[in-house]
Amino acid sequence: SAQFFHLLRRQVKRPIRKPLVVLTPKSLLRHPEVVSSLEELAQGRFQKVIPERVKGARKVLLTSGKVYYDLLQKRREVGAEDVALIRLELLYPFPEAELKEALGFYPRKTPVVFVQEEPVNQGAWWYLSARFCGEIYGHPFSVVARPESPSPAVGSSKVHREEQEALLEEAFK
Structure with a gap:
């Protein structure tokens, strides 16, 4: 790439x-x-942030890493063309101006949901939730992630696939 x-x-x-x-x-x-x-x-x-402009978006999914491609595929499968995907490609130093500009395209109350594959107590969500506390540049801010866990992996490929599918379904609700 x-x-x-x-x-x-x-x-x-x-x-x-x-x-x-x-x-x-x-x-x-x-x-x-x-x-x-x-x-x-x-x-x-x-590009620190890779924006996507979707007119009339009901939700913005903010993500970082490989899960973007899973979200892209799921969006095609469910036909959720009213959901925008924004990629956060750099976490530190935080690309504040670039992210603010990307989110500025959407009305202020459009929900922004950070999607990560890691459990909610791991990954980038901890860093972002502490920084934004439920609101990101005027947008409601929440997370879709795996449940809290002491380990990043469940140890079973079957359970992993089930959790991944549930995560993707939740993101597009």
């Missing part, structure tokens, strides 16, 4: 070298939708 290429390029071009932590699963390496054109590679840049 051009996003990953531009992230690495940006890191190398910086005058001060700092560690870069990238959390991404191997499952996206051959995903058919994670492709970029030569133009995106040559002309593009790293």
